[in-house]
Amino acid sequence: MSNHQNDLIFIGKKPLMTYVTSTIVQLATRPSVTIKARGLTTSIAIDVAQLVIKKTKPAFEISNVCIGSESLVSSDGRNRDVSTIDISIKRTIA
């Protein structure tokens, strides 16, 4: 299966543990998973990453954290910049 979309977990409005579980499920079959979030959910992304690491200790580690911003057009037609975060989690080399 070469569907790389599955390597991404987008953080939305579901309960926190939903994302923790899906990340751990994805990590079972893939070498690395990236957690992506933007705006106010960026803090939830960090919580998810920390929980995944804590629950699966010492199997996985955070390999990279990237922050950036994206330009969105809001409902009133103006451009708004929102902050984004990408957290990559990979298997620890034993």
Next chain:
Amino acid sequence: MSNHQNDLIFIGKKPLMTYVTSTIVQLATRPSVTIKARGLTTSIAIDVAQLVIKKTKPAFEISNVCIGSESLVSSDGRNRDVSTIDISIKRTIA
């Protein structure tokens, strides 16, 4: 002056631009500044970093992003883990 405390900007409850201004002021005299935040303010820290980079473009860049968690004792006496973020901004090598 060897007071390294000034290299840190802690994100709290002040308006966003307060932190953007203090970061830029600190960067004028120091090689690098670290923006620190925990809990829900982590998303504000990312906004601050993005605004600093955007406003001073191309003078500074993000050199490192670190995420972690801290254990706090909440008011009801229980331990709570909160997520933290440290964003380092340094001068671009011209």
